[in-house]
Amino acid sequence: MTTTTLPIEAARAEDYDEIGRFLGTMFHHNVEPEAHEAERAIFEPERALLVRDGSDLVASAAAYTRDLGVPGGAVPAAHVTLVGVAPTHRRRGLLTAMMHRQLRQIHDDRREPVAVLWASEGRIYPRFGYGLASQRFHVSGETTELRLPAPTPDEGQLRLDHPADRQADLARVYDRVRTDRPGWSARDERWWRYVLVDPEAHRGGGTERRVVLHEGPDGVDGYGLFRTKAEWSDAGPNSLTTVDEVVASTPAGYRAIWRMLLSLDLTRRLAWMRAAVDEPLLRLVNEPRRLDFRLIDALWVRVVDVPAALAARRYAADIDVVVEVTDPLLPENTGRWRLRGGPAEATCTPTTGPADLSCDVRCLGELFLGGVAPVALADAGRLRELRPGALATASPAFTWHRAPSAMEIF
Numbered sequence: 001m002t003t004t005t006l007p008i009e010a011a012r013a014e015d016y017d018e019i020g021r022f023l024g025t026m027f028h029h030n031v032e033p034e035a036h037e038a039e040r041a042i043f044e045p046e047r048a049l050l051v052r053d054g055s056d057l058v059a060s061a062a063a064y065t066r067d068l069g070v071p072g073g074a075v076p077a078a079h080v081t082l083v084g085v086a087p088t089h090r091r092r093g094l095l096t097a098m099m100h101r102q103l104r105q106i107h108d109d110r111r112e113p114v115a116v117l118w119a120s121e122g123r124i125y126p127r128f129g130y131g132l133a134s135q136r137f138h139v140s141g142e143t144t145e146l147r148l149p150a151p152t153p154d155e156g157q158l159r160l161d162h163p164a165d166r167q168a169d170l171a172r173v174y175d176r177v178r179t180d181r182p183g184w185s186a187r188d189e190r191w192w193r194y195v196l197v198d199p200e201a202h203r204g205g206g207t208e209r210r211v212v213l214h215e216g217p218d219g220v221d222g223y224g225l226f227r228t229k230a231e232w233s234d235a236g237p238n239s240l241t242t243v244d245e246v247v248a249s250t251p252a253g254y255r256a257i258w259r260m261l262l263s264l265d266l267t268r269r270l271a272w273m274r275a276a277v278d279e280p281l282l283r284l285v286n287e288p289r290r291l292d293f294r295l296i297d298a299l300w301v302r303v304v305d306v307p308a309a310l311a312a313r314r315y316a317a318d319i320d321v322v323v324e325v326t327d328p329l330l331p332e333n334t335g336r337w338r339l340r341g342g343p344a345e346a347t348c349t350p351t352t353g354p355a356d357l358s359c360d361v362r363c364l365g366e367l368f369l370g371g372v373a374p375v376a377l378a379d380a381g382r383l384r385e386l387r388p389g390a391l392a393t394a395s396p397a398f399t400w401h402r403a404p405s406a407m408e409i410f
């Protein structure tokens with residue numbers, strides 16, 4: 001790889017259209033006007049980095065400012081996005097230069113202890129210290145093979161509607177559920193508009209997106225965003241139900257929504273790209289074998305400020321451990337850190353005491369959302385136990401009672 005000498009510059013608001021066209025080329029799609037306009041409202045020019053060769057835009061990387069749900073709360077997190085390098089300038093170190101600049105800026109701003117992203121390819125970001133912090137299931141199945149428990153008389157009401165007309169209800173349910181689900185990002189008005197935008201080009205031949213809402217004794221307590229695609233075979237109807245989000249704050253709402261989604265007349269197949277790894281649906285269907293689950297990566301987390309990040313989340317059990325961390329890219333993180341914490345609070349301070357565990361900063365990203373235990377990384381040979389017994393106490397503390405999940409690609 002040759003190293004680039006082209007300078008990195010900060011973007012301006014007026015660069016947005018050019019960035020959209022540029023990334024369309026990188027990601028092999030045309031600019032879709034409706035989505036492009038919704039994205040303009042969330043674009044933060046001051047957080048976007050650009051590289052030009054003469055007047056040509058040849059690389060970009062940006063970040064959104066949002067809170068991210070973590071075990072026991074939420075932390076400000078740089079949501080890294082809009083990353084691309086022109087095919088004319090690839091493999092010359094442009095991505096590397098942008099990632100280094102971006103992480104340095106995030107670290108020195110001291111507002112966000114972590115950065116988070118969805119990777120287009122899993123092999124791109126580990127070299128910059130990003131760890132695979134949450135996974136998701138791609139679920140598919142033949143709906144005629146699946147039944148849920150019969151409704152109880154007090155199960156509440158379902159109602160179909162247009163998602164944009166029910167944005168306030170969706171936001172209320174989402175915010176209620178989000179407090180206990182690591183990996184979900186805060187959505188303000190602009191973000192809801194972006195999430196709900198539904199241009200024809202994104203429908204894969206299906207209908208517009210619809211919402212089913214569940215009303216329980218305390219009002220709307222669940223929603224499901226979905227679309228269907230009409231298909232027929234010689235044997236009869238064979239339509240597809242594609243689910244985008246099912247969010248419910250009560251088991252009754254969750255069950256009722258899924259019962260409807262799995263039994264829409266004329267549909268026979270289900271596709272759901274972003275289910276949590278502990279998704280309750282698996283515990284509800286009468287024949288789990290008839291659901292196919294494919295495990296895929298979801299959120300990648302980069303711990304940017306080790307003491308601030310480790311103190312910002314909570315731990316499922318009491319922990320008092322010294323971790324020796326290496327971080328070649330942000331050397332301030334390299335050193336020994338004493339983490340003391342539990343379900344209610346946590347502190348992380350530098351120490352000269354002996355280390356109990358040692359790992360690189362990427363491992364901390366993997367552990368950050370509570371989806372993987374230190375012992376799993378030790379078994380993979382990526383984290384070392386320096387004091388016998390340290391893994392046995394650290395592992396239940398780092399994991400969380402709900403698996404991290406992520407259902408919105410930003």
Ligand SMILES: CC(=O)SCCNC(=O)CCNC(=O)[C@H](O)C(C)(C)COP(=O)(O)OP(=O)(O)OC[C@H]1O[C@@H](n2cnc3c(N)ncnc32)[C@H](O)[C@@H]1OP(=O)(O)O
Pocket residue numbers: 001026027080081082083084085086089090091092093094095096097117118119120121123124
């Ligand atoms: C958060 C997001 O936005 S994810 C979206 C990322 N963007 C895309 O996938 C769009 C299409 N791809 C691209 O634009 C580019 O190929 C990028 C951004 C992935 C890589 O940009 P480049 O400038 O070529 O990367 P750079 O030259 O800095 O490469 C650094 C190292 O990563 C490796 N690398 C970079 N991209 C890839 C890849 N896709 N697969 C495997 N290795 C890769 C390079 O080989 C190089 O390795 P080396 O140091 O051992 O030689």
